[in-house]
Amino acid sequence: MYWRSSISWAAADTGLLPLPPIVDTAWDMTEMPNIQTDPATDDSWEVAGRRFTSRLIVGTGKYKDFAQNAAAVEASGAEIVTVAVRRVNVSDPNQPVLMDYIDPKKITYLPNTAGCYTAEDAIRTLRLAREAGGWDLVKLEVLGEARTLYPDMRETLKATEVLVGEGFKPMVYCLDDPIAAKQLEEAGAVAIMPLGAPIGSGLGIQNKVTIRLIVEGAGVPVLVDAGVGTASEAAEAMELGCDGVLMNTAIAEAKDPIRMARAMKHGVIAGREAYLAGRMPTRKYADPSSPLAGLI
Amino acid sequence: MDESISITVNGEARQSGSATVAGLVRELGLKPEKVAVELNGEIAPRSTLENVGLRDGDVLEIVHFVGGG
Numbered sequence: 158m159y160w161r162s163s164i165s166w167a168a169a170d171t172g173l174l175p176l177p178p179i180v181d182t183a184w185d186m187t188e189m190p191n192i193q194t195d196p197a198t199d200d201s202w203e204v205a206g207r208r209f210t211s212r213l214i215v216g217t218g219k220y221k222d223f224a225q226n227a228a229a230v231e232a233s234g235a236e237i238v239t240v241a242v243r244r245v246n247v248s249d250p251n252q253p254v255l256m257d258y259i260d261p262k263k264i265t266y267l268p269n270t271a272g273c274y275t276a277e278d279a280i281r282t283l284r285l286a287r288e289a290g291g292w293d294l295v296k297l298e299v300l301g302e303a304r305t306l307y308p309d310m311r312e313t314l315k316a317t318e319v320l321v322g323e324g325f326k327p328m329v330y331c332l333d334d335p336i337a338a339k340q341l342e343e344a345g346a347v348a349i350m351p352l353g354a355p356i357g358s359g360l361g362i363q364n365k366v367t368i369r370l371i372v373e374g375a376g377v378p379v380l381v382d383a384g385v386g387t388a389s390e391a392a393e394a395m396e397l398g399c400d401g402v403l404m405n406t407a408i409a410e411a412k413d414p415i416r417m418a419r420a421m422k423h424g425v426i427a428g429r430e431a432y433l434a435g436r437m438p439t440r441k442y443a444d445p446s447s448p449l450a451g452l453i
Numbered sequence: 454m455d456e457s458i459s460i461t462v463n464g465e466a467r468q469s470g471s472a473t474v475a476g477l478v479r480e481l482g483l484k485p486e487k488v489a490v491e492l493n494g495e496i497a498p499r500s501t502l503e504n505v506g507l508r509d510g511d512v513l514e515i516v517h518f519v520g521g522g
Binding site for chain 2: 271356
């Protein structure tokens with residue numbers, strides 16, 4: 158115990174580490190993960206009354222073609238995919254459509270509001286999405302500016318309130334701000350989806366502290382949405398206690414998207430298992446694994 | 454319906470000979486069960502598409518799901 162406490166303070170004092178040792182966050186949390194069943198056999202999660210096994214949600218944009226997209230979804234093991242709502246191409250109605258490749262009866266379509274910069278546009282888009290698909294589980298994102306694609310939280314909160322009033326179950330893309338996350342939850346968001354880094358940047362989770370604080374404070378699922386670039390970063394999100402990860406570009410823009418989809422599947426599982434297992438405390442110096450007694 | 458009417462579909466002006474929204478959707482080569490329709494700013498529920506009449510000057514948005522993140 159001497160080592161644990163001294164390490165914690167030493168690490169914090171140096172300012173060299175971006176975070177206190179993880180032992181302080183994982184072990185000292187007042188509420189440990191509430192797992193009712195054997196996690197080895199059942200570690201499913203629930204959002205808005207729907208139960209899912211996979212904790213990876215994948216996007217369906219930026220792929221070379223629908224076939225590659227469908228193969229990546231299959232390899233990722235995802236049970237939910239995000240989709241956008243756009244005008245049909247009236248001049249060429251016979252071109253292939255997403256639904257021909259990814260069956261909405263097997264994979265849950267999560268309509269998004271990508272490209273919407275006002276609450277009004279986002280609400281309009283999701284009303285149409287509900288009509289196109291007949292479901293109320295949606296992804297709300299209201300963007301603030303094109304350069305960063307950061308969310309406009311004032312408009313996002315406004316839209317959340319209206320959508321919840323209309324019976325929608327919005328999973329909400331938001332800043333990694335624990336206060337904003339709480340406000341969204343109070344407004345009826347069924348999941349909080351903070352960004353790890355700007356959309357499409359692949360920069361990884363920039364602020365682990367805020368993601369952890371959101372997780373600790375949330376009464377609804379928390380998913381890192383945006384910023385993950387590779388499998389270790391998906392694992393990192395899960396190790397922070399997130400319920401899931403949502404990504405698109407990291408898979409679609411990998412040299413081999415299908416292999417990366419598989420990597421992300423394993424990354425999410427590894428991170429989740431590590432979180433549930435509870436990591437070892439960190440030490441400042443070495444600690445031998447073989448016994449010191451009986452040395453020849 | 455013998456005479457055609459002038460409407461706007463997804464921002465483009467066009468003529469239609471269809472009497473109903475569902476008729477227009479089919480006229481465009483689309484399947485009503487795969488699209489959502491907004492008529493003059495209001496959602497036209499899919500279950501009513503066969504019954505909602507088209508009028509001269511109507512403005513429609515016809516959307517569907519595409520790939521997105």
